[in-house]
Amino acid sequence: MxxxxxxxxxxxxxxxxxxxxxxxxxxxxxxxxxxxxxxxxxxxxxxxxxxxxxxxxxxxxxxxxxxxxxxxxxxxxxxxxxxxxxxxGLFPILVALRQWSEEFDQRPEEIATILVDRETGRPVQKLALCAQDGRLLGPADTTLRPRTG
Incomplete structure (x- = not known):
């Protein structure tokens, strides 16, 4: 290897x-x-x-x-x-990858399963990145800065 x-x-x-x-x-x-x-x-x-x-x-x-x-x-x-x-702790990462594929896959009809809430049986909401005040954030709404302290 x-x-x-x-x-x-x-x-x-x-x-x-x-x-x-x-x-x-x-x-x-x-x-x-x-x-x-x-x-x-x-x-x-x-x-x-x-x-x-x-x-x-x-x-x-x-x-x-x-x-x-x-x-x-x-x-x-x-x-x-x-x-x-x-x-x-990797669960949200796997969910994000799954949801990305569900949205952008060329053949979504071939995806064999959906992720559902075990309690309700309903599909889970799409993950979203939120600001501390609850606003939805996209790439243009964020930046990197040096860590201080």
Whole structure:
């Protein structure tokens, strides 16, 4: 496997986040963890990823604190992969990616699922960036400034 350049020390939080997440396979593993997959075999069947690559990705997600391993919930000798608070913090990112695809995909009719509120069964609202006073913000409404203090 090609060694990638680390972005961990980069000053940009987007680059640092991408360094922590890893790659698109890792995001798909995290997606699967959100829908309840916990075992190596479940991830492997869902993704069709070669076992050696899946092993590397799962190990990296554990090393980065996104997943942890726990004894199997059924008492067997297996280990299960569970999202940590850091991993659960990726939920809005996955929702944003999903909603972006739903809006701009060339074949939206092929998207197999919709994200709904478990309590009401209704689709979730589109994520929006709001100012502290509640105004909706777009790219032209924001800027970057040096961190002080």
């Amino acid at each position: 090609v060694k990638r350049t680390s972005l961990e020390g980069n000053g940009c939080p987007v680059a640092r986040s991408l360094d922590a997440i890893g790659d698109w396979w890792s995001l798909l593993i995290i997606r699967d963890a959100f829908v309840g997959r916990r075992r190596f075999g479940e991830f492997q069947r869902s993704l069709g990823l070669a076992k050696n690559i899946l092993t590397i990705r799962l190990r990296a997600l554990v090393d980065r604190g996104i997943l942890t391993t726990e004894p199997a919930s059924d008492g067997s000798a297996y280990r299960e992969y569970v999202l940590t608070p850091k991993g659960r």
